[in-house]
Amino acid sequence: MDGSEQLSKRQLQALQTRENLLNAGRTVFLENGFQKATMTQINKLAHTGYGTAYVYFKNKDDLFTELMETIMQKMYKVAALPFKPRTKEEALAQILEQTRLFMQSALEEKEVMKVVKEAIGVSAIVEDKWNSIRARFIAGITKDIEFVQKSGLAKKNFDATLIAKGWFYMNEQMMWQLVLGEIEQDLDAVAENLTALYTGGLYK
Amino acid sequence: MDGSEQLSKRQLQALQTRENLLNAGRTVFLENGFQKATMTQINKLAHTGYGTAYVYFKNKDDLFTELMETIMQKMYKVAALPFKPRTKEEALAQILEQTRLFMQSALEEKEVMKVVKEAIGVSAIVEDKWNSIRARFIAGITKDIEFVQKSGLAKKNFDATLIAKGWFYMNEQMMWQLVLGEIEQDLDAVAENLTALYTGGLYK
Incomplete structure (x- = not known):
């Protein structure tokens, strides 16, 4: 070499x-x-x-987590979009867009995501992988919350990690519901309602 | 007879x-x-x-869902507490209390709840049962939201069902994290942060 x-x-x-x-x-x-x-x-x-x-x-679980990683690339990109809003309105618009893109990416891979959901329940390896994906998203959201808390746009009395977790879980569960077709409302209504609740609570 | x-x-x-x-x-x-x-x-x-x-x-899944029902009784009682707040402050206090009791009830049955989590992943019967438990909670929350929207305490532009789902999922996932010991913050911090975010977003 x-x-x-x-x-x-x-x-x-x-x-x-x-x-x-x-x-x-x-x-x-x-x-x-x-x-x-x-x-x-x-x-x-x-x-x-x-x-x-x-x-x-090593086994099918291992191969499957590789597939998950590929699918998540698109969603990671959404999460990694720079977030430096100067006004509340800028923050809301960007969060709405991220939420929508997150769910849309999952819907574009709907059939694979259904298998992911099944696999999380039965494979400890896949569950671990999903938890590390979650942790990555939550870390990103935590940083974003800390930024707007420092800049004075968001309320400072919140625990950024807890809020990041809560917000991600809400999005994740809604995403599963959309993927499994268990929700009647469309993606736009879901993204708009969740974003309005979240930003209404977090921002000044 | x-x-x-x-x-x-x-x-x-x-x-x-x-x-x-x-x-x-x-x-x-x-x-x-x-x-x-x-x-x-x-x-x-x-x-x-x-x-x-x-x-x-019929089978162990069937027997297990009976056990779940017994455990959920305490949590159902929390959800069924009458909710007729006259002021925003009354609403916040009551929601905080419900959130805390929901998580506390789960923590009191921590070991069984861990088995419930495992079972949801592997048994379609148990998963169905869990979904019907979820639906019951979400229906109750939807009614509560509609009440405060009508009385003018909460913002009317929200879709009550969607917000009820989002709020329940947030609580549910945090509850699992507490049960599995995957969160460092204590129950009080979790309940306070979630409630402040939710009520801050939903109420006027």
Whole structure:
């Protein structure tokens, strides 16, 4: 190795195999749900040799958390949008947009998100992954709240972490309801009502 | 039968057997968790004849939802407290008290609630039961919101059902966090922060 980032042919092949397995995994999980999916089915669909999936992933839970990470990228981007509002109105507009985008991203991957919901309930590995995703969102929201508390836009008497958790949980549960089709209101009504409640409570 | 509510000796015995099975179930679920618990263990601990548990309950999921119902009684009582505040301050005080009692009731049954959390993830029957418990709470909160919207204490531009759902989910997730010991703040701080956010947003 000469320290350059050039990948050898073998490394490229390995990346390709991994990608094939992830794509096959996506299809198998969508077709069978989490509990019924097996590594054998994934191997077969990816046309990789017997047991190859286990070279790349410890088990189906591990492969599945990789798929989750890919899906969450879009939602992470929403959460990572810079948040430096100068007025209350700017803050409200941005929070409304983030809330809407968060739920919309989930709805665009509705079928996979249904499998995620199933998997969280039955796999400790997937549950851990989901908790770390949650923690990432909550950390971002906490920082945003602290910013507007310091700048004087938001009330200072709130515990930023607690409020961040509460706000995220509200969004998360509504997102699941939208994904599972368990709510009659549309995404816009949901985002508007939640944002108005949250900002009405938090901001001066 | 003469129409009186007097129970025959046989009926009393049946009730007693049912009660024994529920008590045994509680112990078995607490010891083994939901997934590992079996009807055979419950039958054995209740000293009822082989297969008797199946006379009273369709399966362990069914028996478990009965246990949930008993535990939820205390929380239902909190939710059903009459809510007719005449001032904003009265409303805030009462909501804070309800929030605190809801979480406290769950913490008093902490170990069983942990099993409930596990069971919701793996049993469709238990998940359905939990959803119907949720619906009951949300219906109560919706009525309360409509009352204060009509009386002019709360802002009218909110969709009462959506806000009720958001508020309940926030409380529910915080309750799980408290039950699982995944939150550092204490019950009082949680109840105060959530209530201040919610009432600050909803009330005029």
